[in-house]
Amino acid sequence: MLYNSHWELLLSNQVDKKSFIDEIVKGESIAELYFLKNLKGLLFSDLAIEKFIKREYQYDSIASTTSARKLCTFSSGERKKEFLKHCIAQKPDFIIFDNPLDHLDQLSRKNLEEAITKLAQHTIIIQIVNRKSDLFSFTSNKAQLIDNSFTFHPIDSSEIKESSISKTLLPESLDVGEPMSNPLVKLNHVSVSYEDRKIINSISWEINKGDFWQLIGPNGSGKSTILSLINGDNAKGYGQDLHLFGTKKGSGESVWDIKKNIGYFSTAMMDLFQKNHTLEQMILSGFFDSIGLYIEPTTHQKIVVSQWLEVIKMSHLKNKIFTQLSIGQQRVALIVRAVLKHPPLVILDEPVEGLDDSNTALVTQLINLLVKESSMAILYVSHRIEPNLIPKFIFELIPNENGSIGQIKN
Template sequence: MISIVNFEHDKLVIKQWQLLEKENWCVLGRNGSGKQYFNQLLIGELLPTKVEQLTLPAKDKVAMISFEAQQDIYEETLEKIAPDYADINGAMIKAKNFLPEDKWHDPLIGEFGLSQRLDTSYLQLSTGESRKLLILQAIFKGIDLLVCDNPFDSLDIASCQALSDALAGLSQTGITVLLLLNNRQDIPTWFDNVAFIERGQFSVIGKLTDADTKNQLDVLLTPAPDDAPWPDTVQQLADYQHTLLVELIQGTVRYGGVSVFENLDVSIKPLQHTLITGANGSGKSTLMQLITGDCPQCYSNNIHVLGYKRGSGESIWELKAQMGIVSAELHRQYRVSVDLLTVILSGFYDSIGLYQKPSEKQLAIAEQWLEKIGLSAHKQQLFQQLSYGEQRLALVARALVKSPYLLILDEPTQGLDELNRHRVLNFLEHLATQKHSTMLLVSHRQDELLSIFEQHIKL
């Protein structure tokens, strides 16, 4: 199906690689390693400067499912509906509109866990649900090669297993599945072969069952020592005067008559770091949006945040000035053409872009965070030119620059490779020792259930 010999491009080099029918390959790589250029090669958009042999499937027989593709479709969907889309469930573009009508009752939709979501507005789907929908769309188009870039990110444990089983079934029907992953832990047990990309160099590692393969990957993914000093903080928790940071009493959210959650009580004290878990669609992100004020129904609920009762005349900007936020929604919204340093600095002002001159102190802290996340060399690069994982890492730093009282992290490690994911978790453990930010973390990953979390909310 694919045969490549001595492929050369200034962004990607492949000495020799073959993917045969019914083979299962996983390609591992760190954030910024060049996986996006490998994607472009597979769909015929990256042309070699020199090549000895290059055999690829026809472009219309290849489907690429990635965070970037989801972002593009999300933006296209926004453009198709009315400018005022506050009631996203009222938008006419439903999940089922992405699938052929004669496939709306296909058993595969049930296997992907979407049978009950077809009449939902596409914009109301979770990141994981929209990804599964796009995979189904590709399958129903009759593709030969399905390329999935980190398909298990943002899926709960049951959904990960269900998706893995569904993909395994596809590989038996003539559709070849190729996974591009950031984390070894995400490789399904039924995969056979692994390759690795580092700085644009593609290397075949071997069979996943071989001890030598494991040893090579251990060497390639050993973290470098982190000697960068911790950035300065700009405020201390001693300045906070209230007993609770968040209090939600009998919280209820409904869209179009469908309940997201009902009668939910939540209270969070200063330094009561809180973990939030639950199945996809259980309302985790909605709860976060109630707290941040990004869910309009916050004003019809009895909720106090940072000493203010919602709907009592408070300014949303007064509240966000004391919050740091990382979420898929923020990532989707950050579409302005600015450099990386500007993105970090915008965290001081809770803005998308930067519209006032930062102080010398703010510049220094932003530079310190760029060094801490390992992206100092990219500070003048446009945000949109970075890989998805590098963008997410930058948004984590953006949330941390102002030492917020309340740090809201809705799957912050989505799209990060295993080294950067552990780097972010290390940030959280360090922040816990500083005793100034209270963390709310939404996560599906078992290896992110840190001991710093004193409260666990299961939705």
């Protein structure tokens, strides 16, 4: 009987997920899940984990009943594992899993999937995902939701059609400065430790103009540490053999001298753009490195943005409020904002996490266009190996007891 109660649900990014989860908890409006009414349910999601950690900070206590450590001290994979233990300890009738495999390395994904499959023997599982590849296999109850009617449809097995990116030459940069010499980034036997714990150990790596790299490694292996060294935020780079855009770290340069050479995107940036700026204004703000547009752009700058909107086939949306766009459209627009000035290096930190298959295709097509039509070096950070993205090189962090070492995979 319990087996027939589990559901796996594939959601388009057009669906208001928060409202949908609220409806599940109420157990009234969604006929297929009406049986959950009056049952005790919990939500397992990245947001729920963040709220849990905030409570630990707020009360300076360990909120978990299953560990003597605060949740924030665990790596992403272990954090989800510990939070699942906490959820199980509450003895709920059902647990809603919202994209549980996001931000996890392959081993952590496998371990969590095994834990959820085992849990399904005595607890109802409602799994919500945006990617077909993330669906589990322990239930035959599967459905697809495409809009806010919350209607259950059979999952479409057809291939995702190619997305709307114009295959044309990219708009040129307005700032034609001195050409940057190679390497753009050079780490030579760089190590970083925190409180006597070595995170990375003797990392050597070069990024040159036009390179397309993917940075991979298990949760907690030091990817964020590497990125913080490259973008100038990590003080541990001082005194080491670290060269950024032709200058040795600590030679009198400011953080902004480094950052002006980098176009950066991470999913956390989505939270910064919540005001009523239009799509055009949001992209134009990239010329001024501001969150929102507060300086009158030049006619030439507006022309360049219009050209970019043509490339991504969103010209008809230029006056639409940015927050009213689909998540995929927002991601594409923020990536365009990051590359607007043709920086020597573009860092894309997990740009497809949380996207459905259609919007993932949109973002990957834009990345492929940037690789093909520009001289910008691209550093793509993700646990996932996207079949339509083919990096020239892969830099893999391999953990060991003395800190992660680096390995180049062709």
